[in-house]
Ligand SMILES: Cc1cc2nc3c(=O)[nH]c(=O)nc-3n(C[C@H](O)[C@H](O)[C@H](O)COP(=O)(O)OP(=O)(O)OC[C@H]3O[C@@H](n4cnc5c(N)ncnc54)[C@H](O)[C@@H]3O)c2cc1C
């Protein structure tokens with residue numbers, strides 16, 4: 304059972320986001336890249352499946368700042384093979400990525416491909432379902448539980464309000480993971496250091512990045528709020544006092 | 557090739573989802589700039605009646621036993637057939653558990669352009685998408701020939717997509733639906749919870765800014781002092797710090813308390829869509845440009861760990 308986990312690096316939203324000189328794209332020259340949070344869940348789900356039923360977990364990351372860290376951390380958690388894809392990913396859209404990943408995943412003979420359900424910077428859909436289509440495989444997203452029985456997968460798909468649907472999906476398949484069955488495990492830095500010694504990162508070149516299918520952006524801007532919050536300022540004790548008065552005004556105290 | 561705007565209706569166990577009405581409203585705006593019709597596309601099994609309050613020029617109804625409940629494979633087959641054949645100017649899908657399983661696949665299968673996370677259209681028919689947790693908007697011309705678009709809430713009200721008059725319904729053909737690779741086994745109901753946050757008048761909501769499970773106690777203490785209930789954003793629930801019944805947002809519950817007190821929540825669209833029914837939102841965040849301040853009535857740019865304990869003490873004192 305080959306379980307491939309795809310990881311994406313995204314700009315950290317805690318940092319300030321800037322728009323570049325063209326006015327139509329993010330200025331990513333100084334971005335801090337972090338793993339898409341749903342990929343942590345995809346990896347956790349992959350490792351859980353391996354722990355339960357055996358198999359090989361192969362983790363794939365694009366070559367951006369932080370990729371080695373993502374890959375070695377995955378190894379420390381239990382992944383078996385690490386692959387870094389070389390290419391110019393900063394400007395690549397999801398259509399291009401899906402096409403590029405197709406050849407790589409084919410070669411890995413994946414039984415199951417786990418991706419994060421989506422990423423915050425998507426403008427042209429998600430890689431998971433597009434990759435599934437390129438590979439002629441079924442896709443289900445918003446998944447928060449997977450088990451494998453007799454060459455089929457039983458998955459739990461999330462709907463609003465906590466409703467779940469249990470679905471049967473033939474393998475091989477691509478699944479978009481929203482949450483793993485348990486919180487992503489924590490791994491000590493010392494174990495990541497050990498993984499750096501024990502593991503080798505394989506490198507593969509991205510084929511041509513064909514961007515067809517993504518929309519052209521004319522302009523990017525920061526949203527203007529219709530109304531901005533009235534800010535309460537002062538030392539903590541003063542702010543607390545203002546809040547207490549507000550609670551009284553609003554009739555809850 | 558037509559100038560019509562298709563809306564792929566979403567429904568779950570006999571109930572049409574709000575996003576469907578939001579999409580009908582969005583389609584109306586877009587159809588004005590393309591001079592086309594709004595066409596609601598309804599897939600189901602004996603489900604024609606669901607269309608009775610759609611604000612649309614026409615309903616295309618596709619009926620098949622395999623369409624009784626949503627599965628990605630069946631919807632992909634039916635919609636690639638329909639959209640490939642009819643070539644509307646655009647097809648709108650929800651950026652949801654249903655629409656997101658279909659739109660990206662169709663983009664590759666039919667070789668059609670795809671725009672995701674569109675919040676609204678401009679008067680001249682440009683898409684405006686909301687990305688980066690609500691911090692950035694991206695605007696562009698509607699791609700040709702048929703634009704596949706996933707819609708997020710926020711730009712239109714569901715009521716704008718409802719009508720008192722029933723629309724005219726045309727049945728359309730369904731391709732063979734055999735050898736489906738995805739099948740529904742059953743639904744699993746949410747567990748019955750100790751409290752129903754959608755009915756609570758005073759919510760203390762915690763986000764990733766709370767840092768760890770132990771710190772939840774700070775929020776609990778404040779909630780207890782003031783007589784409220786603690787709830788949280790998705791990362792807090794996914795880390796196991798709060799029960800899933802306390803999840804506020806797109807995948808959790810929508811809430812409408814008198815006060816929604818948000819601690820360390822950035823205000824991502826998936827969270828905000830479920831709190832706009834609150835009377836008064838008060839937000840505490842260290843980031844002065846956190847999107848939560850764009851929906852809050854009152855804001856405090858501060859470290860919650862410096863504020864919450866002091867506040868809890870003062871609330872206790874005020875209560876005497
Ligand atoms: C399909 C899908 C469904 C989703 N459904 C939901 C959902 O139902 N509900 C939901 O909430 N999210 C949902 N999300 C996730 C959503 O996109 C955001 O990732 C999430 O809401 C962010 O949660 P947060 O604001 O707690 O964390 P973050 O975005 O990480 O924000 C943390 C905030 O805390 C602030 N902060 C840090 N330290 C402090 C401090 N000491 N004092 C004060 N402030 C501090 C930071 O400035 C930051 O603004 C969904 C996502 C997807 C893709």
Ligand SMILES: Nc1ncnc2c1ncn2[C@@H]1O[C@H](COP(=O)(O)O)[C@@H](O)[C@H]1O
Nearest residue numbers: 309310311339365418419421422429430
């Ligand atoms: N450059 C990439 N390399 C590997 N996996 C990716 C890449 N981009 C996206 N993915 C996968 O697709 C998921 C969803 O991201 P997105 O397609 O941007 O919505 C990510 O969480 C990854 O699992």
